[in-house]
Amino acid sequence: MLIDTHAHLNLNAFKDDADEVIRRALQKNTWMINVGADFKSSRRALDYANKYERGVFAAVGLHPMHLFKFNAKTDEYDFTTRGEEFNYDAYEQLAKFSKVVAVGEVGLDFYHMDIGVAKDKIMKLQKDILWQQLLLARRLDLPLILHSRKSYDCLVELIRRFKKEHRDLMPKNKSWGVVHCFEGNEDEAWQFFNLGLIISFTGLITFSKRFNDLIRRLPNDKFMIETDCPFLAPEPCRGQRNEPLFVKHIAERIAEIKNLSLEQIAEITTQNARKFFNI
Numbered sequence: 001m002l003i004d005t006h007a008h009l010n011l012n013a014f015k016d017d018a019d020e021v022i023r024r025a026l027q028k029n030t031w032m033i034n035v036g037a038d039f040k041s042s043r044r045a046l047d048y049a050n051k052y053e054r055g056v057f058a059a060v061g062l063h064p065m066h067l068f069k070f071n072a073k074t075d076e077y078d079f080t081t082r083g084e085e086f087n088y089d090a091y092e093q094l095a096k097f098s099k100v101v102a103v104g105e106v107g108l109d110f111y112h113m114d115i116g117v118a119k120d121k122i123m124k125l126q127k128d129i130l131w132q133q134l135l136l137a138r139r140l141d142l143p144l145i146l147h148s149r150k151s152y153d154c155l156v157e158l159i160r161r162f163k164k165e166h167r168d169l170m171p172k173n174k175s176w177g178v179v180h181c182f183e184g185n186e187d188e189a190w191q192f193f194n195l196g197l198i199i200s201f202t203g204l205i206t207f208s209k210r211f212n213d214l215i216r217r218l219p220n221d222k223f224m225i226e227t228d229c230p231f232l233a234p235e236p237c238r239g240q241r242n243e244p245l246f247v248k249h250i251a252e253r254i255a256e257i258k259n260l261s262l263e264q265i266a267e268i269t270t271q272n273a274r275k276f277f278n279i
């Protein structure tokens with residue numbers, strides 16, 4: 001069994017065949033967490049989770065890129081963001097459904113800064129909204145799925161401050177957040193571990209060798225795996241639309257680097273995900 005801890009079957013790329021893709025994954029014993037990026041996709045993630053008796057869960061949250069309206073374009077994607085105003089009560093209502101197992105994805109994204117808004121203003125709003133969603137997650141005792149691009153230092157600083165101010169809300173001896181699609185170095189990974197967070201790997205590790213040393217030395221209880229589909233298809237599926245079944249290739253790559261069997265990595269990552277999301 002495998003768990004894709006970060007999928008987006010709730011996005012338009014799957015609007016015609018999400019159910020087919022979900023069934024295909026479940027048949028091969030692959031579970032998934034569909035992750036929201038704004039209110040609409042969060043609600044859709046919950047709808048899919050409610051539709052299946054087991055193996056499909058949801059995370060709800062407002063992604064930092066959706067705070068401003070602009071055209072987001074890279075080699076991996078091309079879409080227009082919403083410019084959504086964060087509504088704490090509305091997200092709280094969604095987050096209370098039993099199939100919602102995390103708040104996410106939330107965080108900081110300092111990659112798209114050329115959007116006709118002052119840089120200070122973008123960063124300030126992103127930090128404010130992240131803070132509110134950290135509060136939401138901790139008050140409901142839900143784990144966090146954190147997105148961070150070009151912003152690891154700032155994220156670490158903000159989380160340190162949050163932990164200091166809200167010591168009463170912090171869990172003891174339990175991982176309370178995951179830095180998804182980890183793309184940093186070993187120092188950065190350990191900074192996150194020291195804050196009580198874990199990390200998760202996407203297809204990035206199948207086409208870049210720069211994570212090998214980190215993965216080789218990584219303690220078994222500090223990582224999960226994900227596809228981030230429809231984006232970031234792993235080798236040997238580069239160029240295709242990504243989907244939860246492909247999470248197997250990420251597990252295979254980790255097994256190869258750690259010199260363990262695929263079954264062992266499947267067991268380790270599944271246990272980590274079940275414990276983290278309480279599923």
Ligand SMILES: [Zn+2]
Pocket residue numbers: 006008035105228
């Ligand atoms: Zn994502």
